[in-house]
Amino acid sequence: MKDVSLDLNLSELHAVIGPNGAGKSTLVNLISGELRISSGSIRYQDKEIANLSADRISRLGIARSYQKVNIFPWFSVFENCRLAAQSRLKSSMRFFRPTGKYKEINDAAERALVLTGLGSRAGSFAATLSHGEQRQLEIAMTLATSPQVLLLDEPLSGMGAEESLQLLALISKIAVDHVILLIEHDMDAVFSVARVLTVMVNGRVLESGAPDAVRRSGAVQEAYLGKEESAL
Helix, strand or coil, rough: CCCCCCEECCEEEEEECCCCCHHHHHHHHCCCCCCCCCCCCCCEEEEEECCHHHHHHHHHCEECCCCCCCCCCCCEEEHHHHHHHCCCCCCCCCCCCHHHHHHHHHHHHHHHHHHHCCCCHHHCCHCCHHHHHHHHHHHHHHHHHCCEEEEEECCCCCHHHHHHHHHHHHHHHHHHCCCCEEECCCCHHHHHHHEEEEECCEEEEEECCCHHHHCHHHHHHHHHHHHHHCCC
16 A cells, blocks of 8 residues: 555545455554554544554544444344443453443443434344344444544445445434545445545555546546446
């Protein structure tokens, strides 16, 4: 990856697209601390965070989802969110205090479930949710940690049309109060929700800007959309 420069701002959903191998997931892994950078800088709230550990970056307020659903399938929906919220306690490793005593943690879990439309499924085992609902749960778990930044790595992967529309509506709602970086292959989805769009090819930024301007870019049409898509 080289010469990649992005600015992420509140209430400005920023989507990144590109062919397989373009470096999209690598970008998320670098920002979230799961990979180390060899050069360059990653700044959050005017502070350098490059090469901090993933857990420390998470505690700063940067949460992420994964290409594959990452939940606890045999815990209840509520327990999944409560565990995520509990990770923010300084005393999170104090095992012998009943979880019911942590009102603020339970409240955070409940708020996240209501926001994502899963309030009625709180008592269900996560494994019994549909694929789309499991994606919602994963986002609820990130929200339960009270993040300011959400890094969403292909959240629509494996979804049908109806579930995709529901999740896009949720992501758009969340974007009002959060900074969101969305990695996605679904072109229609990206153009429908993004306010800023970055196209990556071979580890570099090919084009970045408003979706309509990117759509008209000849370089993007040739390198990613294909010449036959030039009417987009």
